[in-house]
Amino acid sequence: MAHYSFYNLRTILILTLGSLTYGYANSVLTYTLGLPGFLEYFNLNNDAAYANAIMGTINGIFSAGGVAGSFTAAFMCDRYGRKATMNTAAVVSILGGVLLAGSVNAAMLIVARLVSGWGVSMLVVLIPIFQAEVSPPTSRGLLVGQHGVWIVAANAITGWIGFGVYYSSNMSFQWRFLFALQCVCPLALLCCSHWVPESPRWLLMQGRHAESWEIISKLHTNSHEFSDRDDKTSYAEKEFHQMVKQVELDAKLWAEGGGAWQILTKPSYRKRMWMGFFTQFAAQATGAMVVYNYMVNLYKELGFSGGITIMLSATYVTVATLANFVASVIMDRVGRVRLLTIGLTGCMISLSLECVMEARFVGATDHTGNALGVFFIFCFICFYAGGIDATSYVYCSEIFATHIRAQGMAFSMAGTFLSTIVFLEVGPTALATIGWKYYLVFIGLTAVDVAIMLWYFPETKGLSLEGINAKFGDEVAVHFHDEEYPASRAEARSSGQGLEGEKDGTAPEHIEHMSRKPSHE
Known part of the structure; x- marks a missing residue:
């Protein structure tokens, strides 16, 4: 899709x-x-x-x-x-x-x-x-x-x-x-x-989260896998969440590893x-x-x-x-x-x-x-x-x-x-x-x-x-991929799955923050 x-x-x-x-x-x-x-x-x-x-x-x-x-x-x-x-x-x-x-x-x-x-x-x-x-x-x-x-x-x-x-x-x-x-x-x-x-991933590596989110939100349309806005997290938001967490993890491992x-x-x-x-x-x-x-x-x-x-x-x-x-x-x-x-x-x-x-x-x-x-x-x-x-x-x-x-x-x-x-x-x-x-x-x-x-x-x-x-044995901060997610949020909940970071059926906290109005952190 x-x-x-x-x-x-x-x-x-x-x-x-x-x-x-x-x-x-x-x-x-x-x-x-x-x-x-x-x-x-x-x-x-x-x-x-x-x-x-x-x-x-x-x-x-x-x-x-x-x-x-x-x-x-x-x-x-x-x-x-x-x-x-x-x-x-x-x-x-x-x-x-x-x-x-x-x-x-x-x-x-x-x-x-x-x-x-x-x-x-x-x-x-x-x-x-x-x-x-x-x-x-x-x-x-x-x-x-x-x-x-x-x-x-x-x-x-x-x-x-x-x-x-x-x-x-x-x-x-x-x-x-x-x-x-x-x-x-x-x-x-x-x-x-x-x-x-500019590349949103490069901006994240520079700590420029707000600029990165502004670009990501324009680059991708919302996924149609969920029926209404209240019961979905947009594709761009999910991807951005994964990008942020992965950059944080990679930066930590990069520094610790030399x-x-x-x-x-x-x-x-x-x-x-x-x-x-x-x-x-x-x-x-x-x-x-x-x-x-x-x-x-x-x-x-x-x-x-x-x-x-x-x-x-x-x-x-x-x-x-x-x-x-x-x-x-x-x-x-x-x-x-x-x-x-x-x-x-x-x-x-x-x-x-x-x-x-x-x-x-x-x-x-x-x-x-x-x-x-x-x-x-x-x-x-x-x-x-x-x-x-x-x-x-x-x-x-x-x-x-x-x-x-x-x-x-x-x-x-x-x-x-x-x-x-x-x-x-x-x-x-x-x-x-x-x-x-x-x-x-x-x-x-x-x-x-x-x-x-x-x-x-x-x-x-x-x-x-x-x-x-993951294909090379490295750690993935957040697993996000269409094939890894059920076709609807209802299926995810019924199977006991859900987006990493969800709290009581809501979107991950970081995504909620970014979807409102990102600011420099």
């Missing part, structure tokens, strides 16, 4: 401007590598070894900036708040786009990609955290899943724009315009930030950290970024040329956008872990079949074989986008306790950036040297990843962010 309001949806959709920013920046080089003007300006047409080295460096440095940006976001999120971090990341992302569009040599291009990676990685860490903290439990998959949907939508937009500028007769305009458009979404995010509230060192010393926190890192690593270990970033070259090897290679790439990410949206819709029913394992298995099988096609038909003129090669590439993206892409962001954003969520999400995304540094840096040389055999590495890694995920990973669908603590 959805408990979100228009205010909630508006907040989620504004935040997706950050998702669009990352998606565009992450994919723009894929299409510039297919533009004659870019290849000519940076002298990437004449010397294959030089071109491979430059392409690998440009991709690798973006991921290096991503690692730095991830931990910058983690620090700023807790110190200055989610909203201030968002605005800072938007400014850095705009700067990266300006430098890219104005690049005059390969060195400047590399520095610009570093700045760009730094800024947009702050957003890719922050946005799912922010979305998770303003989403109700039963719809969190749908709402946080929009992060993945709009990342890939940006990929598709980039592809179709790249296809259009390919036919421009102005060689400089082709790639400079494509890079300059990276500034549009972060600029829009800055302009719309006025309508984005503070930040617990991320390393406490087993349940270590477990969450490696699960988040592993989830993002497993997503990249499918070979998705290698397939995507060097897709133009892959199509050329299958016998396609000219603008058709960019058109196929744009179609590829358009299909991915639709698959991501389907994943976000079904995620709250199917579950995170099941979707992830289905996606990983499908990617492994699709990439195996793609290897067969490449081994058999690369350089050949067999149109049927080449068409099958393209077909299996599209099968690959359907499984990746429909099972892994949006789902991995949702899972990583929700498995961490509130007071370590920023650090946990940053560490998780480091799994993406560190693995892509390796996979993309060696990609051009590996593909030029051993060709399709490079993909065997990803097939083997994915087989191992599936087994680990099925065996170790707990399901989190439908649980509140605070309630997920």
